[in-house]
Amino acid sequence: MSTAALPAFARGTINLASAGLGARALFATDEFFGPLSRMLSDEPAVYHAGVYDAHGKWMDGWETRRRRGPGHDHAVVALATSGRIRGFDVDTAFFTGNYPTACAIEACHAPGGPDETTQWVELLAPSPLGPSAQHFFDCATDSMFSHVRLRIYPDGGVARLRVYGIPALGPAEGPIDLASALSGGQVIAFSNGHYGHQRLLAPGRGINMGDGWETSRRRQPGHEWIVVKLAARATVESIVVDTAHFKGNYPDACSLQAADLTGTTGDLPTLVTAASMFWQEILPEQKLAADRIHTFDGHLVKQAGAVTHVRLNIHPDGGISRLRVFGHPAEGGKT
Numbered sequence: 455m456s457t458a459a460l461p462a463f464a465r466g467t468i469n470l471a472s473a474g475l476g477a478r479a480l481f482a483t484d485e486f487f488g489p490l491s492r493m494l495s496d497e498p499a500v501y502h503a504g505v506y507d508a509h510g511k512w513m514d515g516w517e518t519r520r521r522r523g524p525g526h527d528h529a530v531v532a533l534a535t536s537g538r539i540r541g542f543d544v545d546t547a548f549f550t551g552n553y554p555t556a557c558a559i560e561a562c563h564a565p566g567g568p569d570e571t572t573q574w575v576e577l578l579a580p581s582p583l584g585p586s587a588q589h590f591f592d593c594a595t596d597s598m599f600s601h602v603r604l605r606i607y608p609d610g611g612v613a614r615l616r617v618y619g620i621p622a623l624g625p626a627e628g629p630i631d632l633a634s635a636l637s638g639g640q641v642i643a644f645s646n647g648h649y650g651h652q653r654l655l656a657p658g659r660g661i662n663m664g665d666g667w668e669t670s671r672r673r674q675p676g677h678e679w680i681v682v683k684l685a686a687r688a689t690v691e692s693i694v695v696d697t698a699h700f701k702g703n704y705p706d707a708c709s710l711q712a713a714d715l716t717g718t719t720g721d722l723p724t725l726v727t728a729a730s731m732f733w734q735e736i737l738p739e740q741k742l743a744a745d746r747i748h749t750f751d752g753h754l755v756k757q758a759g760a761v762t763h764v765r766l767n768i769h770p771d772g773g774i775s776r777l778r779v780f781g782h783p784a785e786g787g788k789t
């Protein structure tokens with residue numbers, strides 16, 4: 455379940471409704487069989503045959519009770535950060551006899567939280583849903599939104615709601631973390647992501663060793679690397695490398711290269727895989743320690759002008775929980 459290839463509209467986006475990035479369940483008309491928060495989980499939905507709780511069958515998603523009168527259910531989700539929405543996935547995985555027959559989605563921009571005066575904009579008109587399937591809907595709007603309201607007709611279960619969008623890069627006084635997924639930073643290529651890489655740019659500290667980027671053991675000479683597209687073209691001021699929870703497998707050392715790829719066209723993952731080893735080094739090789747936040751700044755970070763991409767090298771292999779690249783967006787802004 456939840457494994458269909460992502461549609462074109464999701465390219466270059468993040469899931470703004472990801473609990474792991476900070477999205478929150480704010481309100482639901484009913485959560486009898488399953489809480490709204492379960493619908494925001496980053497993991498694909500699962501089914502546990504034979505598992506029942508005090509309310510009925512345990513289901514991996516948001517599920518309301520059977521309505522016996524008029525009306526329909528709805529729920530409000532605070533997005534992980536404000537952004538421009540490109541489309542949705544309404545996944546009814548494992549809801550076979552109890553999926554809603556249709557859904558609609560509205561959104562608003564209310565950074566302080568929506569109230570009775572909030573203006574909601576319909577982004578998806580009522581659209582049919584089917585049993586146990588992903589339903590992709592694109593959405594062409596350039597407005598910024600902070601919350602979505604999912605309406606389900608008339609009731610039932612939704613395993614996962616994904617809201618694909620481009621996060622907003624807010625105004626900032628000091629340096630900002632341009633690698634952060636919440637600003638728009640993105641991993642675009644790596645040499646090895648055997649145990650996962652998705653959480654390298656996530657907010658907060660890792661909760662366990664699965665919460666970061668970890669390679670397999672390297673059995674040849676050389677080293678592993680990962681390339682991050684920064685949220686904006688920027689000058690880099692400091693770099694944070696967090697090895698939280700990596701104790702027997704933290705890299706011996708790390709270094710960082712950078713490049714300004716403004717105006718580069720073509721297949722960027724292929725291009726950076728071929729060329730990033732030649733980028734300018736802005737942080738020479740630095741020893742790392744287990745389970746620790748390392749901050750590299752001042753004279754250690756070489757000034758390379760404004761850059762759009764960085765390549766983190768780890769020598770020779772291992773795991774990194776978080777990478778943060780603090781800097782100041784240059785004129786011309788968002789990448």
Ligand SMILES: NC(=O)NC(NC(N)=O)C(=O)[O-]
Nearest residue numbers: 487509510511512513517552
């Ligand atoms: N077998 C069910 O899933 N029944 C009910 N739902 C749950 N979760 O028990 C229902 O009425 O939709």
